[in-house]
Amino acid sequence: MKLEGSVALVTGANRGIGLAFVRALRAHGAAKVYAGVRHPEFFEESGAEPLLLDVTEQDQIVAAAAARGDVTIVINNAGIQAGPGLLDGSFDGARREMEVNFYGTWALSRAFAPILAANGGGALVNMLSASSWRPNMRYPSYAASKAAEWSLTNALRLGLRDQGTLVVGVHAGPVDTDATLGLDVPKVKPSDVAEMTMRALERNEPEVLVDEVTRSVRAALSGPVDRLAPAR
Numbered sequence: 001m002k003l004e005g006s007v008a009l010v011t012g013a014n015r016g017i018g019l020a021f022v023r024a025l026r027a028h029g030a031a032k033v034y035a036g037v038r039h040p041e042f043f044e045e046s047g048a049e050p051l052l053l054d055v056t057e058q059d060q061i062v063a064a065a066a067a068r069g070d071v072t073i074v075i076n077n078a079g080i081q082a083g084p085g086l087l088d089g090s091f092d093g094a095r096r097e098m099e100v101n102f103y104g105t106w107a108l109s110r111a112f113a114p115i116l117a118a119n120g121g122g123a124l125v126n127m128l129s130a131s132s133w134r135p136n137m138r139y140p141s142y143a144a145s146k147a148a149e150w151s152l153t154n155a156l157r158l159g160l161r162d163q164g165t166l167v168v169g170v171h172a173g174p175v176d177t178d179a180t181l182g183l184d185v186p187k188v189k190p191s192d193v194a195e196m197t198m199r200a201l202e203r204n205e206p207e208v209l210v211d212e213v214t215r216s217v218r219a220a221l222s223g224p225v226d227r228l229a230p231a232r
């Protein structure tokens with residue numbers, strides 16, 4: 001698809017990978033970028049229009065869709081990691097992860113699917129993870145929420161095919177954002193994730209495997225589970 005002249009909406013756009021998506025879209029010629037944020041009053045980024053959007057608030061999703069009927073690209077980027085360990089801790093954080101990562105993505109996709117259809121098909125991008133495929137003993141519920149989001153992405157790809165919407169899943173290992181502050185491992189730059197995604201959109205490719213971690217996990221999927229090199 002053509003990025004030049006597109007109208008994009010990015011969720012969780014105020015920092016991390018979301019902000020990198022905003023900047024990459026502008027750099028690739030998007031005519032408008034709506035930055036979905038929970039606190040528009042604190043958001044300032046030239047070339048982006050802040051839009052109140054907590055993806056767990058259905059009334060905000062409905063209002064966003066009603067007011068932004070010109071959108072041609074939706075990027076479901078908002079996500080959290082808040083869950084307990086495998087054998088202890090409250091399930092509250094695990095439920096919150098599902099609310100944001102899975103139900104939030106689903107709700108926004110439902111609301112904007114008819115808008116994308118009306119505007120010629122467009123594209124829907126879901127920010128997934130190597131954890132969509134890899135067991136994670138430290139953060140099992142985050143991985144489960146990303147696996148659920150991957151399944152949803154596949155369903156959306158098939159379900160929106162007839163309306164001409166390109167559905168892209170972006171999978172990455174550790175990316176250098178607030179979410180990985182305490183993690184002492186090699187990390188990809190958010191701008192690299194965004195740039196690879198722009199390239200996939202331009203080439204109509206449905207899957208982005210950002211780094212070597214992700215590519216090797218993807219390749220090991222059909223083998224025994226211990227080949228997936230579980231994250232500890």
Ligand SMILES: NC(=O)c1ccc[n+]([C@@H]2O[C@H](COP(=O)([O-])OP(=O)(O)OC[C@H]3O[C@@H](n4cnc5c(N)ncnc54)[C@H](OP(=O)(O)O)[C@@H]3O)[C@@H](O)[C@H]2O)c1
Pocket residue numbers: 011012013014015016017018037038039053054055056077078079080100104127128129130171172173174175176177178179180
């Ligand atoms: N960092 C990684 O290593 C990595 C790897 C693979 C995939 N991912 C995925 O990439 C996405 C972005 O991650 P990141 O590393 O950039 O995270 P981040 O720096 O922690 O930023 C998370 C973003 O999501 C927003 N958000 C959280 N809850 C929300 C809600 N209910 N409604 C709307 N926005 C909400 C946050 O807004 P506030 O500022 O208001 O909290 C923030 O803008 C996530 O889906 C994450 O799972 C990250």
